[in-house]
Amino acid sequence: MTAEGYPHVSFYPTSFGGDFGGIYFGHGDWLLAQNGFGHSEPGEPPASQAAEAPARLVGANRALLAYLGNPVDAPAALDPAYTPAGLREAVQSAAAQAGVALRKIAIEESEFPYLIGVICERDDFAKLRSSLEALKTYEFHGTVSGHGCVIFHLTPRRVWPSDATQRIDRRSSVRMERFYYQLETRE
16 A cells, blocks of 8 residues: 555445444554444444543534534424324325335424435435425425435424524534434434
């Protein structure tokens, strides 16, 4: 080998998903003592991140947190269509209508608007999206996707608390990325 680095072999499923094992090898300065492989329970950070020090709320981290703002609570009189149960039902119904087999559906409900995660065949998401858009009850506000795992939210802007639209816009992309990582690595 002519390049410096930590030689390793990683194992990935043939369909999609994160690694499920591997090994680092090398010698001298290029022997990685703590390889980061290891698998955590659902909801826990992967072993490679677990050893990181907690984030400090200073400097750039404080500026980023101020930019994102606080989590958004659901409106008091939320239409049942936009609750976790309503969203799940709508996605399942739209999938059945479109002939799409969902391998998994999950709702991230830590804050409003609730995020939806689905795992299906890559080409089937377009059919699912068309079926949901035909309902006219929902609006798509971005997606994070790859390998058949798609994260999105459907709650229309008119339902968002008027004083929280900027926070929702800022927080949603970060939340979608995080939810994608969680859902995709658990598959």
